[in-house]
Amino acid sequence: MHRKTEAGVNIGRRPCAVVPPGGWPRRLPPPFNPCFHEPAIVKLVAENLVVDRGGRTILDGLSLAAIGGEALLLTGPNGAGKTTLLRTLAGFLPQVSGTIRFEGGDADKTIAEQAHVVGHGNGVKANLTVHENLLFWAAFLETEAAAERVRTALTHFGLDALDHYPAAYLSAGQKRRLGLARLLVAHRPLWFLDEPTMSLDTASTTRLAVAIDAHTAGGGLVLAATHLPLGLARARTFDLPSALPGFRTTAAEARL
Amino acid sequence: MQTLTQKLANPTRFMQLSGTMLPWIAGAAAVIIAYGLYLVFAVSPPDYQQGETVKIMYIHVPSAWLAMMAYGLVAVSSFGLLVFRHPLADVSAKAAVPIGAAFTFLALFTGSLWGKPMWGTYWVWDARLTSVLILFFLYLGLMALRSSMDDESTAAKLTAVLALVGVAILPIIKFSVDWWNTLHQPSTGFTSTVDPSLRVPLLIMALGFTLLFFAMHLKAMRNEILRRRVKAMRVADIAHRDGMSALSNPVAG
Amino acid sequence: MNAFWTLVGRDIRLAVREGGALGTALGFFLIVVAMMPLGLGPDLNLLSRIAPGILWIALLLAALLSLGRIFETDYEDGTLDVFATASLPLELVAAAKALAHWLTTGIPLALLAPVLGVLLNLDVKTYPVLMATMLVGTPAVSFLGAIGAALTVKARRGGLLLALIVLPLYVPTLIFGISVISASAGPSGVGSSFLILMAISLISIALGPLAAAAALRIQLQ
Structure with a gap:
């Protein structure tokens, strides 16, 4: 399977110097293929999404x-559909019409299986210790080298000193960090984060x-979906328009 | 070329078609039930064992038949909703459940009245009454589940899942209840072992009740569609007014 | 399948650490059985005759109490979202959670039943049969219960609704659970009823996760 390495697509990384039409053959060793070390370029494309939720059309084209x-x-006023959009892209919510494609990923897996989803809940069990919580996710998401990854994730989010305490003792911000640490215990190309900075202090936001x-x-x-400028190196903002004034019945109801 | 189901599945066309058909079905139901009642009370003889109480059968048997048929309709509609995702299938399922529950109750009630002269008591734990009672509980569960959620589309799909689970479990329940106890006389229903003087009125009553059911079902479906249209208009109106106030409010600009 | 057993292990560990849920179920089982003689009178002959029925019904009610927690906490704390992103199909997630429920609730209740049989003057010879039927029948309780638990994750008045939905589904298990015990006293032995009870459990194990996963997917939306 070839992937296209067009100019402008390869954001944030060293572009390939010369690309023959159709891309480099994948198995060509490094000296002959300047793109060999580049990981597969993934691309998530949604077209003309129409999504209903709770009897309202939230996303309209x-x-x-x-x-x-x-x-x-993703920015936009309350009710603009940020959560709905994330859950639709993750495949939790079926769209009424429109398409979602994930290119460059594992064709045998669904988008959800290649994604981390962090919603409003943290997926943290109060009766497990910090370490057990992460170890469970590492094992459940079938990670290799789970122990090291868990260690790295705990260190990154500043939880390594707390790792033997039950999660019930953590503050809201610490629980959020534990929820976010899940992102690092298993590699998945797509991250869908819904208000990830909720209850986080400045230092944790930086982490x-x-x-x-x-x-x-x-x-x-x-x-x-966030309103904080996170100070990211490679970020782009997508502004969801607010709910349109006027007639917005659901597509399903419009058919009745 | 649209198939017949596609034509029926179009709600606008459904409203037109059902509007035309409803008076005829309802009228036919009324005429046939009236003729059936005439046969029952004026023509058909009393049973040599059961006397006049056999006339309860003319209500009881058609009700029991409709209790089951309505569940079948709920199940088919639920399947239609989950597989084809058509909103009209949900309208059909939602409309059929209370009517089915009502006929199930009627079957239980008349069976209980019939049981008093037959068995000497209003309630006997015989296999059939028990199965129908459990069917009644399933109907109650369907209604309770639907009413427990604000989001109508989620409630509709969950109710459909429960209805299909019911279809899978009902034969097992029926089988176990039969195993548990069989006091009831073997099923005769519409077979030829019943004397024609009793069977003909019974068949006519069953036909009349079935038409009555469909008339009620169509009417309930039309009501539900109208209710959803009203709701859609209200939602649209709220969005419209909200938009107007947002436009006129300089702060929101 | 590693993920499956990891999940079973986590649920067992949580049930053991939380402790309270199982304790409540066992306590409920005990008190329902203890109330029966108070309502029916202390006639030991009557009690020993109806003891299997009382024990089975009390077991179903006690299990019902604990069904709610199968999916509810996972839904509330966002764990269900992560389950939905796993390579493990949601059907197997539901199966793992129902299995863990059986291991942590069904088996302890079945093991407690003979102890309560003493209160009802149950013939000691029927203890092995009683426990066998309960051990074989309780998988149906957990796996059919998982359907109800999944359907009512988002519902208001979830607990009462769960009872209304699930108890009718338990009718075959109850009937054959009792029928095995009464058949054990007769000459023909327990053979066929026991096999049917097993079959009901197997059907529930197949059907429960499918329906529960369908219900969970609808509510992930």
Whole structure:
């Protein structure tokens, strides 16, 4: 399978010097293939999404494209559909019409299986210790070298000193960091983050920003609904329009 | 070329078609039930064992039949919703459940009245009454589940899942209840072992009740569609007014 | 399948650490059984005759109490979202959670039943049969219960609704659970009823996760 390495697509990383039409053959060794070390470029494309939720049309013909190596920050007023958009892209919520494609990923897996989703909940169990919580996610998400990854994730989010305490003792911000640490225990190219900075202090927000930058530097793709400028190296803002005034019945009801 | 189901599945066309058909179905139901009642009370003889109480059968048997048929309709509609995702299938399922529950209750109630002269008591734990009672509980569960959620589309799909689970479990329940106890006389229903003087009125009543069911079902579906249209208009109106106030408010600009 | 057993292990560990849920279920089981003689009178012959029925019904009610927690906390704290992104299909997630429920609730309740049988003057010879039927029948309780638990994750008055939805589904298990015990006293032995009870559990194990996963997917939206 070839991937296209067009100019402008390869954001944030050293572009290939010379690209023959159709791209370099994948198995060509490094001296002959300047693109060999480049990870597969992933691309998430949504076209003309129409999504209903709770009897209202939340997204009405929305299109967006995001390319591996960038963080796309979704902004917009309350009710503009940021959460709905993230859950639709992750495949939790079926769209009424429109398409979602994920290019450059594992064709055998769904988008959800290649994504981390951090919603409003942290997925943290109060009766497990900090370390057990992460170890469970590492094992459940079938990570290799789980122990080291858990150690790295705990260190990155500043939880290594707390790792033997039950999560019940953590503050809201610490629980949030533990929830975010899940991002690092298993590698997945797509990150869908819904208000990830909720309850985080400035230092923790910086830790998150560093994690996001590292992920995008490795070719990963981050979609985050947030209003804070995280100080990211490679970020773009996508502004969702507010709910349109006028007639917005659901597509399903319009058919009745 | 649209198939017949596609034509029926178009809500606007459904409203037109059902509007035309409803008076005829309702009228036919009324005429047939009236003729059936005439046969029952004026023509058909009393049973040599059961006397006049056999006339309860003319209500009881059609109700029991509709209790089951309505569940079948709920199940088919639920399947239609989950697989084809058509909103009209949900309208059909939602409309059929309370009517089915009502006929199930009627079957239980008349069965209980019939049981008093037959068995000497209003309630006997015989296999069939028990199965129908459990069917009634399933109907109650469907209604309770639907009413427990604000989001109608989630509630609709979950209710459809429960209805299909019911279809899978009902035969097992029926089988176990039969195993548990069989006091009830074997099913005769519409078979030829019943004397024609009783069977003909019974068939006519069953036909009349079935038409009555469909008339009620169509009416309930039309009501539900109208209710959803009203709701859609209100939502649109709220969005419209909200938009107007946002435009006129300089702060929101 | 590693993820499956990891999840089973986590749920067992949580159930053991939380402790309270199992304790409540066992306590409820005990008190329902203890109330029966107070309502029916202290006639030991009557009690020993109806003891299997009382024990089975009390077990179903006690299990019902604990069904709610199968999916509810995972839904509330966002864990379910992560389950939905796993390579493990949601059907197997539901199966793992139902299995953990059986291991942490069904088995302890079945093991407690003979102890409560003493209160009801149950014939000691029927203890092995009683426990066998409960051990074989309780998988149906957990796996059919998982359907109800998944359907009511978002519902108001979830607990009461759960009872209304799930108890009718338990009818076959109850009937055959009792039928095995009464057949054990007769000449023909327990053979066929016991096999049917097993079959009901197997059908529930197949059907429960499918329906529960469908219900969870709808509520992930």
